[in-house]
Amino acid sequence: MTFKNSLKTAIKGLRVNKSRSALTILGIVIGITSIILIMSLGKGAQELILNQVRGLGSATIIIEPGRESQGPSAFSSLFTDSLKDREVEALKNPSNVPGLEELSPMVVLSAPVSFETEVHTFMVLGAASLIAEIVDVYPETGQFFTDEQVQQLASVAVIGSEVKNKLFGPSDALNQNIKIKSKVFKVIGISPKKGQVGMLDVDNSIIIPYSTAQKYLSGMNYYHEIIVKAKSEEVVPETVQDIKTTLRELHNITDPSKDDFQVATQEDIAQRVGTVTSVLTIFLSAIAAISLVVGGIGIMNIMLVSVTERTREIGLRKALGATTKNILTQFLLESVILTLLGGVIGIILGISYSFIASLILSRVIGSNWQFTVSLQAILLGLGVSGFVGLVFGLYPARAASQKSPIEALRYE
Amino acid sequence: MPLIEIKNLEKTYNEGETETRALCGVSFDVKEGEFVAVMGPSGSGKSTLLHILGFLDRQTKGNYLFDGKELNEYTDNEAAKVRNEKMGFVFQSFNLLPRTSVLENVKLPLLYSSTPQSKWASMAKKAIEQVGLSHRLNHLTSQLSGGERQRVAIARALINEPKIIFADEPTGNLDSKSGSAVMEIVEKLNDQGHTIILITHETYTAQYAQRIITLMDGEIENDRKVEKRRKGKDEFVK
Numbered sequence: 001m002t003f004k005n006s007l008k009t010a011i012k013g014l015r016v017n018k019s020r021s022a023l024t025i026l027g028i029v030i031g032i033t034s035i036i037l038i039m040s041l042g043k044g045a046q047e048l049i050l051n052q053v054r055g056l057g058s059a060t061i062i063i064e065p066g067r068e069s070q071g072p073s074a075f076s077s078l079f080t081d082s083l084k085d086r087e088v089e090a091l092k093n094p095s096n097v098p099g100l101e102e103l104s105p106m107v108v109l110s111a112p113v114s115f116e117t118e119v120h121t122f123m124v125l126g127a128a129s130l131i132a133e134i135v136d137v138y139p140e141t142g143q144f145f146t147d148e149q150v151q152q153l154a155s156v157a158v159i160g161s162e163v164k165n166k167l168f169g170p171s172d173a174l175n176q177n178i179k180i181k182s183k184v185f186k187v188i189g190i191s192p193k194k195g196q197v198g199m200l201d202v203d204n205s206i207i208i209p210y211s212t213a214q215k216y217l218s219g220m221n222y223y224h225e226i227i228v229k230a231k232s233e234e235v236v237p238e239t240v241q242d243i244k245t246t247l248r249e250l251h252n253i254t255d256p257s258k259d260d261f262q263v264a265t266q267e268d269i270a271q272r273v274g275t276v277t278s279v280l281t282i283f284l285s286a287i288a289a290i291s292l293v294v295g296g297i298g299i300m301n302i303m304l305v306s307v308t309e310r311t312r313e314i315g316l317r318k319a320l321g322a323t324t325k326n327i328l329t330q331f332l333l334e335s336v337i338l339t340l341l342g343g344v345i346g347i348i349l350g351i352s353y354s355f356i357a358s359l360i361l362s363r364v365i366g367s368n369w370q371f372t373v374s375l376q377a378i379l380l381g382l383g384v385s386g387f388v389g390l391v392f393g394l395y396p397a398r399a400a401s402q403k404s405p406i407e408a409l410r411y412e
Numbered sequence: 413m414p415l416i417e418i419k420n421l422e423k424t425y426n427e428g429e430t431e432t433r434a435l436c437g438v439s440f441d442v443k444e445g446e447f448v449a450v451m452g453p454s455g456s457g458k459s460t461l462l463h464i465l466g467f468l469d470r471q472t473k474g475n476y477l478f479d480g481k482e483l484n485e486y487t488d489n490e491a492a493k494v495r496n497e498k499m500g501f502v503f504q505s506f507n508l509l510p511r512t513s514v515l516e517n518v519k520l521p522l523l524y525s526s527t528p529q530s531k532w533a534s535m536a537k538k539a540i541e542q543v544g545l546s547h548r549l550n551h552l553t554s555q556l557s558g559g560e561r562q563r564v565a566i567a568r569a570l571i572n573e574p575k576i577i578f579a580d581e582p583t584g585n586l587d588s589k590s591g592s593a594v595m596e597i598v599e600k601l602n603d604q605g606h607t608i609i610l611i612t613h614e615t616y617t618a619q620y621a622q623r624i625i626t627l628m629d630g631e632i633e634n635d636r637k638v639e640k641r642r643k644g645k646d647e648f649v650k
Contacts, residue, residue, distance in 0.1 A: 012512070016511050316520075325489075409507065
């Protein structure tokens with residue numbers, strides 16, 4: 001018996017019970033739909049975050065104070081005051097870190113900001129002028145502060161587009177005075193609408209010189225972060241190494257596991273984000289896979305009923321010359337066709353739902369959420385559904401093929 | 413060489429503690445082209461005998477040579493091949509596939525044969541013509557009368573040009589008129605050279621055969637030639 005004829009026979013067998021076949025595959029449809037949806041959304045989220053990270057530029061290196069987290073109980077916040085002016089000066093020395101082009105110490109805090117009667121809380125970033133280049137926030141109106149202004153502890157601020165809207169509404173913000181905490185700052189620039197860059201919501205932030213932030217706002221002598229720009233992408237690895245060596249010498253650290261700082265490149269961060277979203281996607285897909293197991297058991301159940309119902313048919317086929325293998329193939333094909341059909345419907349539904357979800361998400365988040373469906377997800381969906389049919393169809397198909405022709409023909 | 417040669421055939425069924433002897437030493441030969449009726453009341457072992465003769469079951473003891481080869485020397489797959497190529501079956505309850513056309517039903521044995529697919533349709537049409545159902549080719553079997561269904565089953569048994577046709581109470585579910593029509597076809601097939609083994613409990617139907625073997629409690633009670641064979645034309649035509 002040719003495979004083509006086995007296939008035809010199996011399809012005929014299924015068409016006799018159309019509505020039952022349709023109900024049987026519901027579990028598979030739901031399972032595959034959720035897996036495709038989860039994989040697509042996971043991929044979309046990953047792309048979104050990675051794009052933000054890549055927005056920092058590939059020559060960017062970030063130094064953070066504190067030890068690398070060793071697990072949930074370890075204090076990653078230990079030694080949070082390890083980056084101060086002394087460290088900044090040492091890093092700036094070209095004989096220590098020759099690959100460093102420029103750096104910006106960062107002071108990050110959240111503070112109430114007021115203009116006339118409007119008061120809102122915003123993220124305030126103390127930075128050097130380098131940050132304008134790295135985050136690409138050169139103001140559309142006005143200008144960014146210069147390094148001289150940083151040295152002079154100037155009270156100037158560049159505000160994000162949302163900050164401008166909330167504080168000033170439609171009226172002009174340039175050269176107006178705002179109050180951060182109780183200190184008066186002059187608005188010298190308004191940055192363009194950017195959305196998220198790195199982990200930073202630029203539109204809802206105010207950028208001021210780090211020196212001013214340290215002295216008047218945070219009141220601390222340490223930095224939350226140092227952003228380094230390497231001379232080129234190629235020198236990033238050795239620059240990272242030089243930074244580590246310099247800081248270790250300065251802090252008298254011989255054992256790298258006792259570092260009181262962390263150095264990460266844009267690539268490191270991208271990788272970390274990738275790992276987190278992948279793990280999350282796999283975890284959620286595994287939950288969705290449970291419905292596939294349930295669906296598979298449903299298929300097995302219905303196929304067993306079908307085998308019992310068709311005992312006479314099986315006996316007849318055997319009497320007319322069907323071998324055990326012929327019967328096994330026919331029933332196995334029936335269940336694989338069922339699950340593959342469920343898989344295809346699930347893939348189509350999953351893609352449609354992902355598309356709708358991506359439309360909603362890009363509206364809600366307001367950023368450019370990409371609709372992505374990977375070929376891998378589709379192939380996985382097909383593979384898994386076919387596999388479920390094979391595994392859960394085997395037992396009923398074996399039961400069918402083992403029937404003795406006389407027992408089967410006698411069955412009423 | 414006879415087509416069928418059985419010697420001291422025994423069949424015992426074990427159901428738990430009780431042992432049922434369905435056949436206790438049956439011996440006879442059937443020559444090619446013969447028309448044999450096997451009679452006997454229910455429980456006499458005639459169905460068991462048919463199942464063994466038709467390669468659907470195996471004997472417990474004794475010998476069964478089909479075409480000169482012992483049944484127990486055939487593997488299950490070889491037995492399936494013999495059923496497909498050399499035997500045709502007609503059952504009391506027709507055993508047609510429901511919701512399937514006459515043509516598809518008749519083609520069914522070809523599905524398991526090595527006949528090239530290009531010949532299937534013409535072979536099926538020829539077999540259907542032989543039982544006089546050409547006008548019902550594309551009807552579903554559920555739209556046919558009982559007599560017509562049994563004729564479809566005969567066409568299906570014929571399609572592979574089998575050496576032997578086993579008919580198990582073919583008229584059992586039919587009224588006498590359609591029963592006669594079916595028996596006429598069986599008779600015609602025998603005239604064309606097919607060996608026929610007919611199982612029945614009706615003396616009337618058995619009279620179509622050349623020879624009647626009567627079974628009783630698993631043993632042959634009587635094996636006789638039919639003196640006055642019933643012929644289809646004696647009654648009425650169609």
